[in-house]
Amino acid sequence: ENMKSFLLVNDILRSCKVDGISSKPAKLLHRDIARGKEKVPIPVVNDADDCNYPTDFVYVTESVFTSHVPVNTTISSLNRCSCSGDCTRGSCACARASIACWYDGGGVLSSDFDFVSPPRIFECNKACGCWNTCTNRVVQHGISVQMELFKTAHRGWGVKSRHKIAKGTFVCEYVGELITDSQADEREDDSYLFDLDYKDGDTFCMDAKHYGNISRFINHRCEPNLTPVSVFVDHQDLRFPRICLFANTDIPAGTELGFDYGEKFWLVKYKHFLCDCGCNNCKYN
Numbered sequence: 001e002n003m004k005s006f007l008l009v010n011d012i013l014r015s016c017k018v019d020g021i022s023s024k025p026a027k028l029l030h031r032d033i034a035r036g037k038e039k040v041p042i043p044v045v046n047d048a049d050d051c052n053y054p055t056d057f058v059y060v061t062e063s064v065f066t067s068h069v070p071v072n073t074t075i076s077s078l079n080r081c082s083c084s085g086d087c088t089r090g091s092c093a094c095a096r097a098s099i100a101c102w103y104d105g106g107g108v109l110s111s112d113f114d115f116v117s118p119p120r121i122f123e124c125n126k127a128c129g130c131w132n133t134c135t136n137r138v139v140q141h142g143i144s145v146q147m148e149l150f151k152t153a154h155r156g157w158g159v160k161s162r163h164k165i166a167k168g169t170f171v172c173e174y175v176g177e178l179i180t181d182s183q184a185d186e187r188e189d190d191s192y193l194f195d196l197d198y199k200d201g202d203t204f205c206m207d208a209k210h211y212g213n214i215s216r217f218i219n220h221r222c223e224p225n226l227t228p229v230s231v232f233v234d235h236q237d238l239r240f241p242r243i244c245l246f247a248n249t250d251i252p253a254g255t256e257l258g259f260d261y262g263e264k265f266w267l268v269k270y271k272h273f274l275c276d277c278g279c280n281n282c283k284y285n
């Protein structure tokens with residue numbers, strides 16, 4: 001008996017042996033902030049302070065409405081293709097509506113994709129003749145990049161990649177509560193707004209404060225590694241583009257993700273705080 005308990009204690013001591021430097025492991029606060037709603041888990045870690053994981057929002061995987069907004073989602077209004085094989089050729093109507101099918105076989109934007117002024121992408125949809133596996137279907141298959149929600153030292157929560165992300169990879173969609181411009185004008189906390197700038201008249205907005213996904217935690221970067229691209233899938237109502245964040249460069253594992261929030265954000269926020277993105281050409285500090 002003595003020998004057994006000795007070996008047990010010995011085992012325990014060995015397992016919690018402290019190496020030379022006390023490299024405190026990051027505290028895992030939650031194994032999946034999406035609670036299984038995404039294809040991949042999104043763990044929450046915090047080795048910056050004693051805050052718990054965020055609970056002041058509802059995790060949703062697609063944008064939601066809290067009041068009636070007239071979006072045309074009739075299948076008869078959908079432009080569709082009648083491809084039988086793969087939708088990469090110029091003959092695919094959806095690819096043509098996007099100017100070209102910008103995705104390569106692996107679901108990654110081709111190297112000639114214009115990240116400076118990106119074209120709208122019309123993915124193949126529920127009315128198309130092609131297979132669900134066709135090349136022109138990427139954001140509709142959801143998140144496949146492994147990310148982690150982590151507490152930054154001075155910029156609240158942030159999102160980092162858990163593996164290398166190749167340039168052109170779809171990372172995540174900025175989802176939230178779809179509201180009108182005038183409703184947005186009444187929102188006291190505008191920290192999670194995203195304008196769906198559509199020229200002709202009624203502009204809409206997304207507010208990820210109360211309803212959102214992992215994108216709501218992605219911070220601003222003056223040298224962004226993500227670029228928002230407007231994508232249409234199961235409706236083609238141009239007032240409501242799906243804002244999809246794609247890697248605009250190769251992103252090494254463990255790198256914080258960020259996109260350019262733009263002038264409008266900083267016009268409002270620079271009175272309250274300056275940018276702390278740490279990039280060489282930081283524009284707002």
Ligand SMILES: COc1cc2c(NC3CCN(Cc4ccccc4)CC3)nc(NCCCN(C)C)nc2cc1OCCCCCN
Pocket residue numbers: 181182184185186187188189190191192193194195205261262264265266268269
């Ligand atoms: C801080 O960043 C943003 C603020 C925004 C905003 N702020 C208003 C300011 C006035 N108060 C007024 C107010 C103050 C206090 C109480 C109630 C109302 C209500 C909110 N309003 C609108 N659109 C609605 C108005 C525009 N239209 C009428 C010109 N869009 C915004 C987009 C922003 O970033 C976008 C990029 C960030 C991406 C990541 N999140």
